[in-house]
Amino acid sequence: MTEATSSTEIRRRQFAGTALSGLSVLASAALTELSGTANAASLAADSLPQLLPRAKHVIYLHMIGAPSQLDLFDEKPELRRRHNQPCPESVTRGRNFAFIGKTSALAGSPWRFQRHGASGQVFSELLPELARQADELAVIRSLHTDEINHAPAQMMLHSGFGRGGRPALGAWVTYGLSAETRSLPAYVVLLSGPPGGAGTSLWSAGFLPGVYQGIPFRSQGDPVLFLTSPEGYRPEDRRRELNATATLNGLQQEVSGDPEAATRTAQYELAYRMQAAVPELMSIAGETQSTLKMYGAVPGKASFANNCLLARRLVERGVRMVELYDADWDHHSGLQSALPKKCRDVDRGMAALLSDLRQRGMLDETLVVWGSEFGRTPLRQGTAAAGDAVPGRDHHRDAFTVWMAGGGIRGGVSWGSTDEFGMDVVDQPVHVHDFNATILHQLGLDHRRLTWRFQGRDFRLTDVHGEVVQGILG
Numbered sequence: 507m508t509e510a511t512s513s514t515e516i517r518r519r520q521f522a523g524t525a526l527s528g529l530s531v532l533a534s535a536a537l538t539e540l541s542g543t544a545n546a547a548s549l550a551a552d553s554l555p556q557l558l559p560r561a562k563h564v565i566y567l568h569m570i571g572a573p574s575q576l577d578l579f580d581e582k583p584e585l586r587r588r589h590n591q592p593c594p595e596s597v598t599r600g601r602n603f604a605f606i607g608k609t610s611a612l613a614g615s616p617w618r619f620q621r622h623g624a625s626g627q628v629f630s631e632l633l634p635e636l637a638r639q640a641d642e643l644a645v646i647r648s649l650h651t652d653e654i655n656h657a658p659a660q661m662m663l664h665s666g667f668g669r670g671g672r673p674a675l676g677a678w679v680t681y682g683l684s685a686e687t688r689s690l691p692a693y694v695v696l697l698s699g700p701p702g703g704a705g706t707s708l709w710s711a712g713f714l715p716g717v718y719q720g721i722p723f724r725s726q727g728d729p730v731l732f733l734t735s736p737e738g739y740r741p742e743d744r745r746r747e748l749n750a751t752a753t754l755n756g757l758q759q760e761v762s763g764d765p766e767a768a769t770r771t772a773q774y775e776l777a778y779r780m781q782a783a784v785p786e787l788m789s790i791a792g793e794t795q796s797t798l799k800m801y802g803a804v805p806g807k808a809s810f811a812n813n814c815l816l817a818r819r820l821v822e823r824g825v826r827m828v829e830l831y832d833a834d835w836d837h838h839s840g841l842q843s844a845l846p847k848k849c850r851d852v853d854r855g856m857a858a859l860l861s862d863l864r865q866r867g868m869l870d871e872t873l874v875v876w877g878s879e880f881g882r883t884p885l886r887q888g889t890a891a892a893g894d895a896v897p898g899r900d901h902h903r904d905a906f907t908v909w910m911a912g913g914g915i916r917g918g919v920s921w922g923s924t925d926e927f928g929m930d931v932v933d934q935p936v937h938v939h940d941f942n943a944t945i946l947h948q949l950g951l952d953h954r955r956l957t958w959r960f961q962g963r964d965f966r967l968t969d970v971h972g973e974v975v976q977g978i979l980g
Contacts, residue, residue: 559950560914560980561873562686563821564679566829567856568664569848570702571656571836574882574899575907576928577615577845578630580647584926585884586614589895593885597929604654604901605838606887612927613886616842616895625918632849635857641918642860642869642911644978648922648931651880651903651938656703656836659879659903663938664708666967673712673958675942676827678967680718681958682951687824689783691721691776694825696813698851699833703879709829713960716769720829723816725808729788734781748774787823790815801858814855818862821872835878839888839898860911873913873948877941881906884927905931908941913948916980936975943972948979 576582590611598608618631623640636643653659658668665672673681676693685692695709709720723729752771759767790798790812791805798804802811810832817828832852837844856876863869882899890897905924911917922934943953946967953972957964 556682556952556955557947557950559948560870561912561948562871563825564676564827564873564875564913564945564949565817565821565859566675566827567852567874567876568660568708568829568831569835569852569876569878570660570699570831570833572659572878572880572882572901572906573835573848574615574837574841574845575647575905576882576884576899577617577841577896578633578849579628579645579907579909580905580924580928581619581628581630582614582884582924582926582928585612585928588612589614590886593927597927598885601904602654603883603885606883606885606900610883610885610887610900612884613896613899623918625920627918627920632846633853635853639857639860639911642864643909643917644911644915644919644921645907645909646921646936646941646975646978647905647907647924648934649877649881649906649908649936649938649941650931651906654880654901654903656879656901657707658704659901660704660708663877663879663941664704665710665712666939666942666969670704670707670710671712672965673714673718673967674707674709674720675945675967676709676720676829677711677714677718678946678956679827679949679951681714682946682956683826683949685824685826688776689779690787690820690823690825692826693718693720694820694828695720695722696816696828696830697722697725697833698808698810698813698830701831702833708831713965714958715765717772720827723784723788725812726806729784783823787819788816790819797862800862802854809855810852811855811858814859815862818859818866818868821868822866837882837898838900840891841896841898842891842894863912869912871913873915873945874911875908875945876910877908878906884929902929905929910944910978914980915948916978919978921975921978934977937971939968939972940975943968944975944978947974 593610593612619628621627622629622637625641627640627643627645629637629640651659651662653662653668661670662668664674680692701708711719721730728734751774755767755771758764790803793815801815803815804812813830817830820828835848860869860874863872881902883902885900886896887900888897905928922936923932924930925932946953946956953966953968957966
């Protein structure tokens with residue numbers, strides 16, 4: 507090949523690459539504002555909701571590992587009466603469990619249940635503070651999913667698909683609605699304990715532009731890594747660097763059509779503004795003593811209670827989606843010691859969050875969601891310690907409990923029911939696609955229209971499924 511031929515071939519390849527990226531450039535131009543101030547607000551699919559919104563924000567409380575609904579929300583007197591008896595073969599026929607096989611004995615809950623509030627919602631004695639909020643909650647006892655192990659089930663719940671690579675719920679929300687604030691991310695993640703399971707995939711943007719992914723805030727040190735500038739590095743130095751970087755990214759986008767060039771500019775600018783906004787946000791020491799006491803929050807301490815208070819502060823400042831992940835709910839053994847401890851970790855903070863939002867007039871516009879990837883079996887697993895009636899419970903995908911509050915949800919509702927053992931849904935089943943469709947609906951987003959074209963197909967959070975659970979709407 508001659509030098510001239512080689513040069514011609516290179517130009518042809520460059521032209522072809524630019525032509526093939528043309529659609530991407532057009533889409534990116536519609537999504538992006540390379541003005542040095544772009545953030546998620548200027549990168550939204552459509553800043554106008556598709557339905558009448560009831561909520562503006564979401565606080566999603568995810569218990570990693572799956573709490574036992576049979577010991578917290580779904581009382582089964584018959585299961586208690588038949589405790590330690592063999593499970594009828596008809597109940598387990600054709601069913602797969604993760605670890606226990608099909609011959610385990612039935613395991614009734616060792617904890618007492620009571621009705622609470624004017625609505626008579628049923629709660630275990632392990633959640634006394636949350637029980638006082640009974641009339642705020644819509645408790646769904648009929649959720650079911652397709653996956654039986656933690657990581658796939660977490661992905662199924664958060665992205666509508668049991669494998670990685672698709673956008674998380676929070677990414678879809680921020681893509682659909684944009685941000686309300688220019689000083690903070692639209693989508694923030696708070697952790698109490700290690701993420702486990704699917705890990706960072708739970709707040710991934712998947713195939714959406716990276717600007718929509720969740721941003722984890724840390725409890726100690728810099729809330730976000732490298733938020734603090736090096737000593738001697740002035741704001742004006744940072745401003746000059748950002749301006750130069752934005753220019754280079756703009757040139758790269760013109761040539762390559764890569765929307766991630768715009769994402770980088772947007773995120774750099776957001777980080778610059780966060781340097782002023784985040785330190786004040788993360789300092790809860792300025793809250794009143796009565797507020798700190800209500801949550802059980804301690805300034806400077808990493809805890810679920812602190813994260814609940816931070817969640818309120820985040821939505822108060824315009825953050826669209828806040829997810830709290832709390833670890834260590836996977837109780838295959840040691841249930842009778844571990845479950846009460848975990849409930850003490852979260853009970854007070856959850857109840858305080860609901861009460862605080864209501865007192866501040868924010869609950870109507872903030873949808874609070876509690877749940878996990880699946881539930882636990884009515885069958886015992888493992889060998890009980892001395893004095894323990896139930897050693898542990900295995901994974902259960904066919905029937906479990908979640909709840910929702912605020913954001914236009916009808917409080918005091920008990921939706922769906924399971925059989926006498928809590929093994930199967932017998933009334934008003936709700937699939938995770940229905941659950942996610944309902945969350946989007948309350949935000950004014952039609953789950954059937956919120957799509958992104960990827961690899962020749964229009965994808966959505968609910969795949970090709972999902973029906974809004976109308977019975978729990980206010």
